Amino acid sequence: MMAFKTDIEIAREAKKLPIQEIGAKLGIGPEDLVPYGHDKAKVSADFIARQAGNKNGKLILVTAINPTPAGEGKTTTTVGLGDGLNAIGKKAAVCIREASLGPxxxxxxxxxxxxxxQVVPMEEMNLHFTGDFHAITSAHNLLSALIDNHIYWGNSLDIDIRRVVWKRVMDMNDRALRDIVTSLGGVANGFPRQAGFDITVASEVMAILCLSNDLEDLQERLGRIIVAYTRDRKPVTCKELKADGAMTVLLKDAMQPNLVQTLENNPAFVHGGPFANIAHGCNSVVATKTALKLNDYVVTEAGFGADLGAEKFMNIKCRKAGLAPAAIVIVATIRAMKMNGGVKKQDLGAENVAAVKDGCANLGRHIENIKGFGVPAVVAINHFAGDTEAEIKACKDYVASQGSEAILCKHWAEGSKGIQELATRVAQIADSGVAQFQMLYPDDMSLMKKIETIAKRIYRADERLADKKIRDQLAQWEEQGFRDLPICMAKTQYSFSTDANLRGAPTGHSVPIREVRLSAGAGFVVVVCGEIMTMPGLPRVPSSESIMLNDEGLIEGLF
Structure with a gap:
């Protein structure tokens, strides 16, 4: 059996160019790059502002079927497609999210x-990178400290300490911090209250940074964050605590997008990383817009399956930023099709054409949903060594029956050479102008009607279940002027339904709404369906147990 190199081994062998040479490919001079070492840099805000008059390139979204333990490879395909476009003579860049330390x-x-x-430097990107997540963590926790400090020194805003909704954050999986009690130990330590931690990627500050156009926009959005409610239920904002200015100062550098490179020395913007459940799961607006001003094609991705990531990309990110995709790629694997068809993970190695056909229903649902946005969809079959010709043909035939096309991609093993067919087809679609992008719902639709629209048109649910408390809360927010906000559904990524075990393309299910949260700064209403963990825990055997420095001082175990 052929031995494959690990991702980190491949990344370590990369022939990287100095980041100034990557910037030069995009017309960014060294004076407009803020270098972090030799192979990564931030693009200055002044340079970005000067590109405002440039024509935009074509935006290509990479999304996927619902994730399975078999693996799909959405980011791998995003990077591969960017390299593929460059290999066929197009000027293209990729835009992806930054990695969280927790996962x-x-x-x-x-x-x-x-x-x-891959995008490199792989080790730095997966660890501290340029410090953006640390800055977001610090800004978020500054606001947390100021809330408790305000209460300690007299509470002139009349904050009800039972109704403080702003938690603290850290960029690590730590279940012990989900629910805590703060300020124990006596009068000098403040007023004891129940609190908790979320992971940094679930912070509203992260979502705000990723949706802001510039520092002025950033500060305005930070100011609108609702941190608590008074005893008579009036919202208390970040601006009322006078925290927005200092938070913006902490985020000044983090707002600048990061420029790195692929293994084939093509430009990659890596910036921001909001949760794809509790937030919109896309890289930053400023990175995407900057890339579009400097390239003919920009390949970006959205978190999890298309029912979450693509839906939010279009209904939240595109709506807020005035963007429109010219083509969409849906990533699938034969292994995942078999798993959706009922095959267990340990049995995926055996050929099973019937299971592929059964599992394709999940893919078909995503194709149909994407078409509902008026954008043509192409399926990328991310190739695994064990895939058989009969299985690949079954998937291709199914996709053709849905009025789309599937292209086999071997970028994981071959780089750009293995994905040029997809790159050529995607460029043709993007250039054809056939996309007629449309939102799923208008701004002025009621919040509950927006929820119903997503539940029925994307999830194919028969109904949504919401008790009177939730309906009253949505009605109150509409009265307060938040009716025009888009909806950010927080549900399991593993199924179209809210039941993680319901694979394929289920119908006849309901969407129970457990709670709703107003992210007034980010500018969306979060609708929590089922149990959504905003502070994950570590597994029984965490990856960290295998991560270490070897005798040469190189990192091992990071994959």
């Missing part, structure tokens, strides 16, 4: 692609 040391591993379709 990196937990069980997911890294988030820089894989095989010969």
């Amino acid at each position: 990196c040391f937990g069980m997911k591993g890294g988030a820089a692609g894989g095989g010969y379709a």
Whole structure:
């Protein structure tokens, strides 16, 4: 059996160019790059502002079927497609999210692609990178400290300490901090209250940074964050606590997008990383817009399956930023099709054409949903060595029956050479102008009607279940002027339904709404369906147990 190199081994062998040479490919001079070492840099805000008059390139979204333990490879395909476009003579860049330390040391591993379709420096990207997440953590926790400090020194805003909704954050999986009690130990330590921690990627500050156009916009959005409610239920904002200015100062550098490179020395913007459940799961607006001003094609991704990531990309990110995708790629694997068809993970190695056909229903539902946005969809079959010709043909035939096309991609093993067919087809679609992008719902639709629209049109649910308390809360927010906000559904990523075990393309299910949260700064209403963990825990055997420095001082175990 052929031995494959690990992602980190491949990344370590990369022939990286100095970041100034990557910037030069985009017309960014060294004076407009803020270097972090030799192979990564931030693009200055002044340079970005000067590109405002440039024509935008074509935006290509990479999304996927619902994730399975079999693996799909969405980021790998995003990076591979960017390299593929450059290989066929197009000027293209990729835009992806930054990696969180929590999943990196937990069980997911890294988030820089894989095989010969990676962004480098892989180790730094998966660890501290340029410090953006640390800045977001610090800004968030400054606000947390100011809330308790305000209460300690007299509470002139009349904050009800039972109704403080702003938690603290850290970029690590730590279940022990989900629910805590603060300020124990006597009068000098303040007023004891129940509190908790979320992971940094679930912070509203993260979502705000990723949706802001510039520092002025950032500060305005930070100021609108609702941190608590008074005893008579009036919201208390970040601006009323006078925290928005200092938070913006902490985020000044983090607002500048990061420029790195792929293994094939093509430009990659890596910036921001909001949760794809509790937030919108896309890289920053400023990175995407900057890339569009400097390239003919920009390949970006959205978190999890298309029912979460693509839906939020279009209904939240595109709505807020005035963007429109010219083409969409849906990533699938034969292994995942078999798993959706009922095959267990340990049995995926055996050929099973019937299971592939059965599992394709999940893919078909995503194709149909994407078409509902008026954008043509192409399926990328991310190739695994064990895939058989009969299984691949079954998937291709199914996709053709849905009025779309599936293209086999071997970028993991071959880099850009293995994905040029997809790159050529995607460029043709993007250039054809056939996309007629449309939102799923208008701004002025009621909040509950927006929820119903997503539940029925994307999830194919028969109904949504919401008790009177939730309906009254939505009605109150509409009266307060928040009716025009989009909806951010927080549900399991593993199914179209809210039941993680319901694979395929289920119908006849309901969407129970457990709670609703107003992210007034980010500008959306979060609708929590089922149990959504905003502070994950570590698995029984976390990845961190295998991560270490070897005798040469190189990192091992990061994948």
